[in-house]
Amino acid sequence: MEIKTTSERMYALLVLFDMHTSFYPKVIVGITSRDAHNRLNTKANHVSWLAGSLVEQRYELANMLGIPGKQTAHELFENHQGISENVTYPPLSEFNKDWDKISPQLRTALMNVNDEKLNEQIDMGSEKMTCFELISFIIYREANCIGQIALWRRLLGYEAIKYD
Numbered sequence: 001m002e003i004k005t006t007s008e009r010m011y012a013l014l015v016l017f018d019m020h021t022s023f024y025p026k027v028i029v030g031i032t033s034r035d036a037h038n039r040l041n042t043k044a045n046h047v048s049w050l051a052g053s054l055v056e057q058r059y060e061l062a063n064m065l066g067i068p069g070k071q072t073a074h075e076l077f078e079n080h081q082g083i084s085e086n087v088t089y090p091p092l093s094e095f096n097k098d099w100d101k102i103s104p105q106l107r108t109a110l111m112n113v114n115d116e117k118l119n120e121q122i123d124m125g126s127e128k129m130t131c132f133e134l135i136s137f138i139i140y141r142e143a144n145c146i147g148q149i150a151l152w153r154r155l156l157g158y159e160a161i162k163y164d
Helices: 008-028 047-064 074-080 092-112 115-119 131-155
Strands: 121-123 128-130
Touching: 008 047, 008 092, 008 115, 008 131, 047 074, 047 092, 047 131, 115 131, 128 131
Parallel strands: none
Antiparallel strands: 121 128
């Protein structure tokens, strides 16, 4: 897939974005709803929360870049809320549908974002960062969460993610 960005700074981030876009459905494939909610008697975030938070994050970034919309399970993740005890999160297939819906729109926005927008200051409450720094963090977090789900696959007895 060709990557032609308005801002040169976005090229490497788009390479990673494309990887994450393809890894997401591969890392959640085949995980049952029961296993997706299994925390193995720990306080760790389960697969369902990780998968849904990734989708929420893509929608939030899309909103910041002018693309309206919310994922189906928005109310479970809005305002960066953590995992909720005794809540059954939607099936992974629902998260995957929302991922597939927002990802191409967000990719286009990321390819077309200009340096002026990337230099905008964003007030994060306790600190400020540029839009570029926030996008960089979000791309980093995607890799982190996909890695956590990949680990959960192994801990729950599933095959490792296939990168074919």
